[in-house]
Amino acid sequence: MAAGLAKRQGEAGVGPEHLLYGVLGDALDPVGTQVSRKGHGTLSWLRAQPWFGDQLATWGASYLGYVQWELAARDIPEWKIALIQDAPSSFAEIFMYPGGAFATDNALGWVQLVERMFTGGYGITRQMVGMIGAARQLSRAALALPLQEADQALTGHPVPWFRD
Structure with missing residues (x-):
């Protein structure tokens, strides 16, 4: 279905399960200890798809926003816009250890x-x-x-x- 959508409208969506569980078959990682590797794996997977064009936009809240913060540290020519909602740039430190405790x-x-x-x-x-x-x-x-x-x-x- 996504390939058909991509052919007709030039865009396709990838669900959040690709970032939560990764296209790498990893276990769930909701505090982001593997988020950098998962973001890279998802990006590599996207680039390999025949329906993927030369532009990438991301949107997401919470963990999906955190993945975007990690991607922002990289040079990704296809990435045109990121809509980050309700996601601190350093989830584990800010949420799990506020003030260092x-x-x-x-x-x-x-x-x-x-x-x-x-x-x-x-x-x-x-x-x-x-x-x-x-x-x-x-x-x-x-x-x-x-x-x-x-x-x-x-x-x-x-x-x-x-x-x-």
């Missing part, structure tokens, strides 16, 4: 959100219902010791990117 609630809240959105296999209705007890679950997990295992207290399993 680890923000347990921020980090565990992000674990909880990402878990529900991307790994739980839940539809939107089930995600919304799950929010009813979310604050209570988050409060209990934040008290878990050792702190490195708070992700498991929250989700029932270790979350690799939280432990990194």
Whole structure:
């Protein structure tokens, strides 16, 4: 479908799953420790597509905006415009370590959100219902010791990117 769209209108879209999971087959990386490699992999993949032209525009919020900040450090001749929404240029430092200290609630809240959105296999209705007890679950997990295992207290399993 994208190739057909590209032929008719000269443009095509690539969904956010390419940046979240990467076209490289990587695991989910919602704090951006692999974002530079994923952005490069996605760009290489785009360039190799027969429908890709000589112009690139990006748009996205949150993690997708963060990927754009990483791409901005490179010379990408095809890149004409970036629309970055709600995305700090240094997510892990600003969100996870505001003022230099680890923000347990921020980090565990992000674990909880990402878990529900991307790994739980839940539809939107089930995600919304799950929010009813979310604050209570988050409060209990934040008290878990050792702190490195708070992700498991929250989700029932270790979350690799939280432990990194």
